[in-house]
Structure formats: C-alpha cells, structure tokens
Amino acid sequence: MTVPTRADRSTRRRGGLHHAGRPGALWAAPAVLFFTVFALLPLAYAVYLSFTKYNGIAIAAPRLVGGENWARLASDPAVPQALWLSVVLVVLAVVTQTPVALLIGVWTAGPQRGRAVVAALYFVPLLMSAAAIAVLFSALIDPNFGLPAALPWLFGDGNLLGTSPSAMAVVAFVLAWQYVPFHSLIYQAAARAVPPVLYQAAAIDGAGTVRQFFSITLPQLRNTLITSVILMVVGTFTTFETILIITNGGPSGGTTILAYLMYVTGFGAAANYGYASVIAVVLILIATVISLGMVRLTGFDRMRGTQEGI
Amino acid sequence: MRTRPNVIGGVVAAVWLAIVLIPVLLMLRAAFDTQAGYAQNGPLALPRTLTLENFVAAIDGGFLRNLANSAIITAGTVGLVLLVVPPLSFAIVRSTSRTVANAFRLMLLGLAIPAQVVVVPVSYLIIQLGLNNSLLGVILPTTAFAIPVCTLVLTGAMRNIGDELYEAMAIDGASTMRIYTRMVLPLSKGGLATVIVFAALQAWNGFLLPLVLARSPEVTVATVALNQFRSQYSVNIPGLMAAVVLTIIPILLVYLFARRALVAGVMGMGGK
C-alpha cells in the first residue's frame, strides 16, 4: 500500500489528469462514522465497563470501582483455563482442517470432469449456518435417541460429551465439518491459478506427483495458506454457537473457551457485565496480538509475490 | 498439467465426501419421516412413510416469521454495506487525503475485532438508543462489523483499475462522481459480489447479536429460533430437522440460481 504523499499534489500542476477521480475524505465518512459508532466506541466502552460494576439493569448505571475486576482476573482460575481451552481448540482446528482442506482444494482444482460435480457437493455445509449445523449434530450425537444408540460399535457407550477431551474433540469435528469446504474453496481457487508451466517443467525433470505437490503447489499457495490459517485461528477463537448448542460450555466448564466464558459471565446467572468486559478486553488484546504476530512472522504484510521469475 | 493421478488427494476427497454427505442425508431422512416412525426405527432405518407434516408443523409454529426476520436483517445489512463501503474503498484507492489513509489503517485494526467481544457494550448502546428488540438494532452492529473485511476485499478489487483508465475518463471531462458510477463500480463487479456474499452470510448466519439484541418472538431470527426449538421439540427429531432444512432452502435457492457469483464470492474472501 502506497500512502499518497504531498508530492502527488504537485502533479496537479503538470496537467490535471492525475487529479482525475480523486475523492475527498467525505467519501470515507459514512463508513468510518458507522464503524466508529457501532464498533470502536463499544470497544472503548468495553474498556470503561471493565472498571465498573454493572449488572445489566439499564436504570442502574454502571458504577466505577477502579481496578477491582482486574484484580479478580489475577486470581481467577477460570480465565487461564478458558484461555488454555481456546488454544487447544485453535490448534485442533488448524491441524485437522488445513491438511484436509489443502488436499481437497488441490484435488478439486484438477481438470478431470467428475471433480466439478463433487466440488459442488462439498459446498453443502456452507449453505448451513453454524447454529443449524450445531443443532443437527447435537441431535445426531444424543446418546439415547441419536446415532450412538443405533451404532454402539462405532460410538462406544455414546458418552461423547462426558469428558473435556471428548467434548473438545466433538466441537473440533463439527467445526471441521463446517469450515473445511470454505477453506478448500479458497485453496481450489489458488491452485487453479498456479501457472501450468511450472508443473510442465517439473514433469520434464522427472518429478512425481508427491514431489510436485511439495515443491511447487505448496510454495505457490503460500499466501493462501497464510490467509486461510489466519482466518481459521481468529474464527476458531471466537467459536460461539457451536459450543452453546452442543455442549453448553460443559462438562463442568470443559469446553468453555474464552469467548464463551465472556458470554456466560455477562449474560448468564452471574450477570457480571464489568468482569465480562475484562474478559472481552483480554480477548481483543489476544486477537490483535495473534493477527499482528502472524502477519509479521510470515512477512504477509510485505506480500511477497509468488510469480517471480516466471 | 499433471499426468499421474493424485491418489492421496483422491482418497481424502472421497472420505471427506462421505463425512460431509452422511449427516446431510440423515438430516433429510429425518425431516421427511414421521415422529413416531423415527422414534420406533431409529435414525438409520429408511422411513416407512415420507411425509411433509414436519415442515407444515414448523411453518404453523411461526417459523416463516423467523425466516423473514433473518431475510430482513440480511437485506438491511447488505444494503447498508453497499451504501457505505464502496465509497470508502474508492477513497482509499484514489484519495490523496491523509485522513483517508488513516481510515484504512483503522479498518485493518478493525479486522481483529470480532463482533462478540463488544456484545456487552453494544447491547447497552442499543438499549440506550431505544432499539432494543428491533431488527434495526441488529442490522446496525452487524453492518459495522462487516465493514472491515468488505473494505479490504473491495479495495483489493479496485486497485486493479489502472491509472490510464482514470486519465481516459478525465480527458472526457468526467467528474469524480461520474468516474465512480460509470467506471469504477462496473469494473469492481467481482469485488462487489464478494462483498455482497460476505455481508449476506454474516447477517443470515448471525447468532450472538440477534440472541442478545432481539429476544422477543416477533423479531427472533431463524438461527436463534432453531436453538429454541431444541427445547420445544425435545426428542421430536424429525420436527427439528425439518426446521433446519427450512433454514437451508433460501440459501440453496440462491446457490442454484447464482452459483457462479456465490462461489466466486467465497473464493474472493481468500484474497489473491
């Protein structure tokens, strides 16, 4: 991104063509105002709320209590546990979804006829909202009236939500079911854009399919990989309805990731909006750090091209 | 072009196809079964009788209202986004104003903020504005949080319009507004399609914001209603599945009629 500098204005004197189609700041105003009022101001307000005591009753305004909520953060075991569960879920998501989406995306990018039809079928989960998918799976895994009762040899005793690891695995599976189609579409588009001349050159050199995949396809998909993983990480971090509908944060908080803990603290029995805002601020900081970190680490902001030398 | 078949990819694709299709088939099979039949025969046996009674029951229960609410929120969000984001992207790509450059940085920052983390203060704000329990109260924040990604995507699309095109329009004496409507917008169709798809999916599938901001039955959206049905229908799985299928039908129709645009839109979200 090049930031327009004062130097550009001098070209005005040179003939005016450069000045054509230059909108002023007013064009940006509506969107910026909108975003500020409904996203940034609430963000700032969340920081403010984190220093107050507020129980959601609108007529009793939030009351400033200084750092009381933040002090609680230091000694509350629920937050580190929620953070840990968030990390575990993110890792599970990336580890399961990336290889599958990559392989499927590359495969469906192939020219063979049948693949387009199959690709259309993969699209089905994208037609369903996260809530719909969660409701579907919640019904399917009911131990008494769902699949476990009908297929005991596959599901064991059917107590899929009984332990934290098992429940997390269920959530990770549902997320994969939901998002692999999305990511594989991204990979498919990128795989199609790889210049065939690269593969031809490699074939001439005697490279097999696997070798071609690792030496050509993957490097060419580098930017797409990064985009996909960033979307996966931030998206998984904020998983909500899947957990609400399937596990309700259980068993005993065993799937309560940070985003869910925030919701329950504010809108659950405790109705502690002040502390929920503390968790929200923590969540924002982490999300920002993750985004910035990933961008910096992978050099994404420098947007190295993948077409050099062709 | 690769000449040897991609075996590993093919196997994974086949397995995943099964994983994708089996729950969908189970869902469809349950939706068309009778409640008694399902309770008796379990989820796997083929239904003895096919029936539409579950769909009728869901519609009688007012589900069309929920679908309509979702549709209104989607239309409102997409409309607002199309109103404010293209001018912003145009400004980011072409403006020489430092303010606009800072606005772009603001949008990049906004990417890291998922709607959830501000749901508490947004609910307070919406209540204070008197928009509690209204569809508008959901549309406004949903639009706001769709703006960063849409801006990013559209900016990327608009950057592809070369300077020479602007200069050509300028030679013809076109004003900024004319350049925008006659050249920039038509040339950004791909980006606009992506923006529409993204904003629409965000709005249609939205859950947390409607859950918190639009609780009363008249304004409940389809996704939240589905969750409520779980208690209502209890073990009436066919009834529940019929409701799920009903939420898919609108998007399925869009998919059938506008598949290319939809797929291109989703692919566009991955960026180039």
Next chain:
Amino acid sequence: MTGHNPKTTNERVSSKMNSHIARRIGAISVAGALIMGLAGCAGANSASSSRPENEVHLLVFNDAAAAAEEALADKFNETSDVKIVVDKSPETESVAYINGVRQSLGTPDAPDIFMSWGAAQVQDFVDSGALLSYNDWIGQTPALRDAFSPAVFDQEVIDGQAYGIPVRGTQPVFLFNNASVLAANGLKPATTWKDLLSQVDTLKAAGVTPIGLAGASQWPTLMWFEYVYAQTVGNDKVAQALAGDTSVWDSAESREALDMLRQLVDAGAFGTTFDSVDYDNSPALLRSGKSAYELMGTWNYAVQAGADATFADSGLGYSAFPAFGSQPKGQLAGNVSNYYNVTADTRYPDTVKAFLQELYSPEFVQSELALGNLPTTTDVGQYIGDAPGTASAKKFLEFTNDAVQAAPSFQLSWDQAVPTASKQGMLDAMSGFFSGTLDADGFVKAMQGLQY
C-alpha cells in the same frame, strides 16, 4: 521561490499528519460524546412515560403451566379498561428468562409483571430499586399476604418489604418412575435406600438405565444432593450452610452423604451417558421406558402429560424419595413457589393490584389445580377434590399436597438460595463430583470456596 517554508518536506508531512490525527481523534471524541449524550437522554426519559397506553404487560414463562395465567388475563380483561397483555417469553430456562427481564428494565419493552423463583434471583433488582414493594398494597388489602402460607410468602420478603406474590404453586421434587418398566422386572417403587441400590442391579441386568439423569443441564444432579443431604445432614444445617456456614460441608454427615452418592453413581445407577443428556431429552427417557426412575420436580407431571397423555394417566408413577438415616422423615426440597414481581415504574399500579388480587381467587386456584400445579393458598386443600382435570392428575395433586402438609421442612432449591454469582460454581462442583473429576475433598473445597 517566495514564501518558501523553511521546514523540510518530511517535517511538513509529519506535522500535517499529527494535526490530521489530532483532528481525527477530536472528531471521534465529539461524535462519541454526542452519541453517548443522546443515548443518555434517550435512556433518561423515564420509561413509564413511554410505556404503552392502557396496557399492562405480563411476561409469562412459557411452559406447560402458563395456560392458567393466560386464561386469568383473558377473564380479567373482560371487566378492565386497562388490558393485561400476555407476552410469552421465548426462554425455556429460568436464568435466561430473568436476564431477559433484566435487560429490558427501563425500556418500553419492560414487563409490568414477571415471575421469579426466589429472593436470590431478584436481589439485584431490589438493590437497583427496580421492583415495587407490596407493603402499601398489603396495608390496603391484607389478603394479598394472608391468603398464602406464611412460609411460602416470606421467601420473597427482603428487608421487611414484600416483593413477590406466590403464583403457580409449590413444586417439590419427587422420584418419578415408569410403572410398566418396574412391573416388568417385578419391582415396586423403592422406599428405602438399600432397596434403590438393589433395584439398580436388577434394572441394569435388564438393559434399562436405572435412573435417568439430565447431567448436561446440571440442575437435575443438584436434586440428588438436595435429598441425600436432607436425610443425612438435615435441612436445618443445609440452610445454615447455604447462608455461609462453610464448616457444614466438611462435617461427618456431609461426607457420609457424598459417600452414598458416590456409591450410587459407581453402581451404574445413572448409566454412563448422563453427561451427554440434557433436560430437553431426559423426560423422554422415562416415557419410552429406557429408564425406570427420574428424580424431578412436580412440573414433570405436566411435561409428561403434554407429551403423552396416556403415559401420564396410567404409566407414570411417583413416590417420595427413598428414606434412610436418622433425620425426620418426609423432608422436601424443590421450588417453594414461583412469585409475581412488579416493576417499580409500572404505569397502571391500580390495575396491577386488582390483577394480583385474583391470584388467590377460587377460580384461579382451581385452574392451577387443573394443570397439576399445587397453589400455596392456605385454603387450597378444600379445592383439590373438586378440581377439574383427569383422575390421575387429581391423585397426583393429593399426593403432593399430603407430602407438603406433612413435611417437617421444605428446602428451597440450592441454586435459587445462593447468590446468582455462585450458582454456576456450585453446579459445576456437583457435575464434577458425579462425573468423577472431583472427589469428596475436591467437592468440599469447591463448595467452601463459593460466595454465600
């Protein structure tokens, strides 16, 4: 060049940038202040002036028992200028219902009348001055208080002010059973703890889950603690513990209760999948014969009847919790009652008062009885025999009434008796104990760590 600025290009650029940023921040702050100010003004306009005209809104908890309240509103509207508008809450769970009310307080959407389960739930509301105290109305019409059993009415008297009028009825918890399943295995409803344990083995061998438990919803697990503690520790001590005497949790009787519960769980009484079952689906377990028992509140009768009237009539059995121990027999636990609360800024207090006076009228009492609810008016006994409804419903009412009259104590559900901030922690401790992640020491420690 004349007028040439001596500063370098970079300095000009950065100073311009700084002033741009400064202006930007200024603009945002002004916009923000404006918005918040407007919002403040909008909120400050007292809700009562923007409340609907000639309407009093009643937010009912929309389960099977709501029908009587709706019918009452309809009848009341026949003779009232100001109409009672019944809004049906979409929430199916008490916390979500109360939080829905909480969020709407102060807005035109706020109900005038809503329902609560106990004082702890509305403590916040009282502290914020959002609830109307009934003391003045009771002064004018003492029957508003005296028509109800004092123990029940006093549950929502906070600091000497009455905030709740009992409604719906008392809902103790009983051990429901599927009579055909028991009969098929040659069993009768267990009357002692030993009996229950031996039946567990028989039922397991027959491939039936002995006791259905909606572990995922957590509060059904609480019911088991309530009854075992009632008979080992005794409800007096339990009440003390819930008021803050944490030594009770570590006492010998408490440990004994935990041992008994552990024995029951380990014997496989609840099956292995209870953590994956929630209350949406557990009544169906009993109904379909997949389980033989379920410990549940009396509202369960209406739930089962609503899903399968034949089962409720002839297949659904019920009994008191199996007896054991040296504590007085017949102690009960459950929902003492539901209560109607009124928001402080209601626009038509006279209408509301007149409506509330209907809550102890014979007609309303009878309509509640018809639904299987047992109102807590002092004269309810005389109406049970003539109550409309099926013979089996009447039988259930008589059983419930006898149990309530004879009970030496009736402990309010523990999760309604502790501050709302501690509710989740308590439920998590109980779920953890049942699923084995917490042992007895862990449980005691968790309970002692809660706020009371």
